[in-house]
Amino acid sequence: SLPAVFVITPTHTCTTQKVDLTSLCQTLSLVPKLTWIVVEDSRTKTKLVSHLLSKCMVESVHLSVATSTKYKSSLPWPLYRMFGTVRGVEQRNAGLRWLRENYHPKNSSGVVYFIDDDNKIDVRLFSEIRKTKEVSVFNVGFAGGVYYEGPVCGEDGRVREWHSPSAEWSIWASSRKIPIDMAGFAVNLHLILARPEVLIGRDVRGADSRVGQLETDLLEHFTTRERLECRGSNSEVLVWHTKTADPNLKHEFHYPSDRASVAV
Ligand code: UDP
Ligand code: MN
Secondary structure (H helix, E strand, O other), rough: OOEEEEEEEEEOOOOOHHHHHHHHHHOOOOOOOOOOOOOOOHHOOOOOHHHHHHOOOOOOEEEEOOOHHOOOOOHHHHHHHHHHHOHHHHHHHHHHHHHHHHHHHOOOOEEEEEEEOOOOEEEEHHHOOOOOOEEOOOOOOOOOOOOOEEEEOOOOEEEEEEEEEHHHHHOOOOOOOOOHHHHHHHEEEEHHOOOOOOOEEEEOOOOEEEOOOOHHHHHHHHOEEEEEEEEOHHHHHOOOOOOOOOOOOOOOOHHOOOOHHHHH
């Protein structure tokens, strides 16, 4: 039978959260045997997300965990803009914990996929993801500062090289062994369950992941470049690392605003 797909999405309160989650919900509702694990970056579950998931046709699990101060940048604004922060770590880990608490290695077949709330996905990607035996990798549009980042695959379905700027010139070149976006891989559920100690945010030596390293640090716990399974094709993109622009609300301040209820 069709292996189940578990999609883990961290999400946080922002102006475009509702439209992003609505869009993702409606895309995911086209996909059979899928469970959507939505993890809010907040101390408690918000009304907006609860309501949205109750209207969404996708089978979902709603969790929340607030980002701890450890992951909040203490850098001043210009540096923070330059170097960024690692985001969604504790939320994605809450999703992994939920899977480990609810499934057992012996009788579970499934595939785990992370996607951010503002990304865009072609539903055909899920047919590819379901074939994952250990770890699959594939292209992600607009990731890595280029049109797309991903594996360059041989006829044998193995990675020959990486189509990634960090493979060539970035200061991360040496440490980013598997240079891929969070939306560019899928992991078989049995690996997630068999290695319950593995969480996002630490490298194989136990050090905290740096910005841009979450993906490679996670995957290095589970696999090596030689074992990676190519999905999709070298010349096609089925998921995009997009970012929804903030709407122009410059007149909102002057109006008697009922923004909160519209947002929910
Ligand atoms: N996110 C979060 N808390 C935050 C900022 C972001 O949980 O304070 C989530 C966000 O909703 C998204 C993911 O983490 O699903 C990645 O964040 P974002 O899209 O802002 O990062 P980028 O794609 O620009 O790296
Ligand atoms: Mn994003």
